[in-house]
Amino acid sequence: MRRAQGWAANPGARAALIGGADHSSNTGISAVLRLPPKGTHAHSMVQAFLALGKSELDAFRAYADVYPDDCLLLVDTIDTLNSGIPNAITVFRELEKKGHRPVGIRLDSGDLAYLSILAGKMFDEAGLRDTLIVLSNRLDELVIWQILTQIRAEAGRYGVDAEGLIGRLVFGVGTGLITSHGDAALDGVYKLSGVNSVGRWIPALKISETPAKIINPGVKKLWRIYDRRLKATADLVTLSDEDPRQADLLFLHHPVESEIYRMVKREDISRIEPLLTEVMRAGRVVCELPGIEELRRRRLSDVDCLDSGVRRLINPHVYHVSISRPLWELKERMIRQYKR
């Protein structure tokens, strides 16, 4: 929340929970969505104990007393390997003796891959094989990928099973996610594409010196085309009176480049899904608003329909959004007419 751009912390956390995060440390939005928030104590809890002459172990014990069944300990206030993890193991053993199940530790600084391996080893040797290892500190998808790669390459050298260790890792992603790092704004525009004159829609156009900024005129529909493997192969924008489900041959035109198009035979298509849903009419919501669980399920099945090439983290294949031949022709005709 402290790194978000103002109140964006709330819709941002909700979007993350739909987009793939299991939990959020934003307690307010978690309560609204009826999802359990997750987090640890602050460094300041341990710091305050130390400043007042007590120890890190005292601080951990105090926390375990209050949260015996939610005991996740932040172990990097003094020295992760020589103080934090050994003290956590002591407290976790005490909890287990009392019949509780300790949750795990959080690492928030240093070489997270290396520290994870050593933490895993220390927990294994202490017989605490179920405790989680939560990682945080400027994480994003590439840092996580590097941590996983490093663990797979090096865990064996320490006698730690890499996949077993990875199975108990949790990634706490903060700033990069809540600020949408690398793509901080949806690069969308809101342009006039038609004017309703006496009940009839007249297409409107905006030409531009930048071809990608020339809009697609007219009232349109949007479709998703699935190939034989049931993978989404392209989205198609058509005029509103077209129905690509009736066509034997689909013409998928590049939205900007005149010479780039693709023909797809009906037999190579498993499904054509209409994507537009009426949400509002005359200022009123006219559809059921899905709950968070339904949104998460849709997101998961949408992502499942994408090819691995499109989902690649670095240099992904660009997913095609094509326009139909009638739409291309309308656009070309209007450009010629406006430029005349």
Add this chain to the structure above:
Amino acid sequence: MRRAQGWAANPGARAALIGGADHSSNTGISAVLRLPPKGTHAHSMVQAFLALGKSELDAFRAYADVYPDDCLLLVDTIDTLNSGIPNAITVFRELEKKGHRPVGIRLDSGDLAYLSILAGKMFDEAGLRDTLIVLSNRLDELVIWQILTQIRAEAGRYGVDAEGLIGRLVFGVGTGLITSHGDAALDGVYKLSGVNSVGRWIPALKISETPAKIINPGVKKLWRIYDRRLKATADLVTLSDEDPRQADLLFLHHPVESEIYRMVKREDISRIEPLLTEVMRAGRVVCELPGIEELRRRRLSDVDCLDSGVRRLINPHVYHVSISRPLWELKERMIRQYKR
């Protein structure tokens, strides 16, 4: 506003107005701050005229009728050089005949440097030497720098005076500014640095595997050190009982690296400014809250005090924030004690 992260559009626009923007197109925040908002008509105004069989010139005339003294025309709906600018010139001449002063045009696509030069030439030839040329489209500080560089290199070739043209340019910066592109979050933390026990402050510490994440313990003060040229040479963090204004020799220690420090003689210092101001006490605001004009003035004078090397756009010199010797020693002593 459409590109900001939610309501961040409002504090973001306010921050931009303090930070150096002359005006904002955010009408709400402009009204709150009593600053005139600035903007143009939308592309949709021209598009709607065209869709209904009228012309761009008709659209411009209609706008000039409503805003004769604020007439800024968006000229890239059809064709900037062959339609937009010639039509704007026609309308501006009509406005001048009626005793109004046209404001200018906005270019929102294409090669902005090249189009600016040609627009400047066309306006010069039409005798419209005062009209502004507003540029927008994914601008940031580097794009603006490139546009200025290109105009200085190429304007002469078209018989246009580069500096005269630059003097009439206005830059409309949107997405990059409102999302704080490249640095979307203030990378600050809120850590416990002291515990007040029976009226006495006891310093608190947090060690970290990442040295830069080790905090500076204790209750502290912050000072700005100005060199003989009245340029800020470093900020200095001291313990609260220190007063560097009383010292003959200032010891500026790197906050993390033990071997890096600098000694500055009092005679090489023109001024030492205390930076901390009490803003709240016991939950109440105890200072005068400055208005937008005062904040702008302070920002301007603060930036004036920075060396050009620190202000460089690419690879700037890092401004030093140092800690005092007593603070360094307290930190070292506490780290040794905690690690024991």
